Amino acid sequence: VTFVDQDDPAAWRAAVRPTTRAFFAETVANPLAQVLDVRLVADIAHDAGVPLIIDNTVATPYLQRPKQHGADIVVHSATKFIGGHGAALGGLVVDLGTFDFTADAARWPQLNTPLARVPGAALTEQFGPKAYLTLLRTKYSQDLGPSLSAFNAFQLLQGLESLDLRMARHSATAQTVAETLDTHPAVARVHHPGLASSPWHDAATRYLPRGAASVFSFELHPGADADDDFTRAAALIDRLHVAQLVANIGDARTLVAHPASMTHSHLSPAQLAAGGITSATIRLSIGLEDPADIVADLTDALDALSPGR
Missing domain, CATH: 3.90.1150.10 (Aspartate Aminotransferase, domain 1)
Incomplete structure (x- = not known):
């Protein structure tokens, strides 16, 4: 990981290496409430051929929808505002379906070559823009177990209503x-x-x-x-x-x-x-x-x- 001053476009560009796979930032940073210029950073990420992953926990989809500004993947700690009461642990990944993982297929082998657990063609061929989300579900969620209990899922869904x-x-x-x-x-x-x-x-x-x-x-x-x-x-x-x-x-x-x-x-x-x-x-x-x-x-x-x- 290379840490950068998020307000410095030159720092983002200078940090890109051949091994870079993503840019990551918060829409509103904790604890000093810096506000990210999402469009600027998204454009730099896309010029580098990688997706922009946004942590939108503090802003939530009510205050900002990062897809409108060029983000590709959004993550939330749902324990926070989505649940709203500090009562349920949980998190979520939202694949916005905007990043083309086939443009540089060799860079993303887990998406562009067949997986033993998903027989047939590569995930990008079978699932198109849902390939990354499918990888999360079929590999990481299954192998590492980050799955909500039914009751916690209910609490978070109830929180979303308000x-x-x-x-x-x-x-x-x-x-x-x-x-x-x-x-x-x-x-x-x-x-x-x-x-x-x-x-x-x-x-x-x-x-x-x-x-x-x-x-x-x-x-x-x-x-x-x-x-x-x-x-x-x-x-x-x-x-x-x-x-x-x-x-x-x-x-x-x-x-x-x-x-x-x-x-x-x-x-x-x-x-x-x-x-x-x-x-x-x-x-x-x-x-x-x-x-x-x-x-x-x-x-x-x-x-x-x-x-x-």
Whole structure:
């Protein structure tokens, strides 16, 4: 794997090697809510002869449909917004049927040569644009066992029924919360693409017309050192009552996390810095509670960090 700055087209092009088989990116990245220029990256991927795989977990199909912007395969952690309640583990792969795996057949032998478990012609000859999905079903799902239980499938399908209503609420409330945080004296910066100050605001306007994401982060003012930043972040989180300290996102409840010590704790200081994460970074996943309650909860906790309190 070669990691690149997703906002740098030259970095994507420079990373292509003869062994490159796919580009992979998130429509809205976790935890800083960077918004991907999907069309730009899709065009670069296709110039390199490979598909663009998009993780659309945070945006969901309600906020963005990546196929409209050139993506070829979409993946979701359905545990998040699709299920909507943090109650069922699951994931899904959506083959959009847009990538031609026969254009460079030697590059994709598992799709263009006959498989013993699927007698007859190659998958691309038998199933056309559904060849990749057929490979997932007949080989990887069968051999590795990533199959949902019937009850988890039911929970995720039930969650899908209210996806549009929930995402509209998540996004609208997150915008309100971000605007409030942006004016609080204890907050140094808010990473939310719905704010005009965000470097991804223009991309959000283009790619997320129904509303920006509800998973985003904010920064406390830096202290004396990383330990001081962690202490202050922990004190803030301890004062919250509505927001709950959970590593998940996309829940009906508002969740808070400290990336440097939780979800990204395996990274080195240099890797954290490269990802824009500090010990003063706090991530939020805005839930379905009354917006006023969420704002009041965060404001009260932040007020306690202000000078003189």
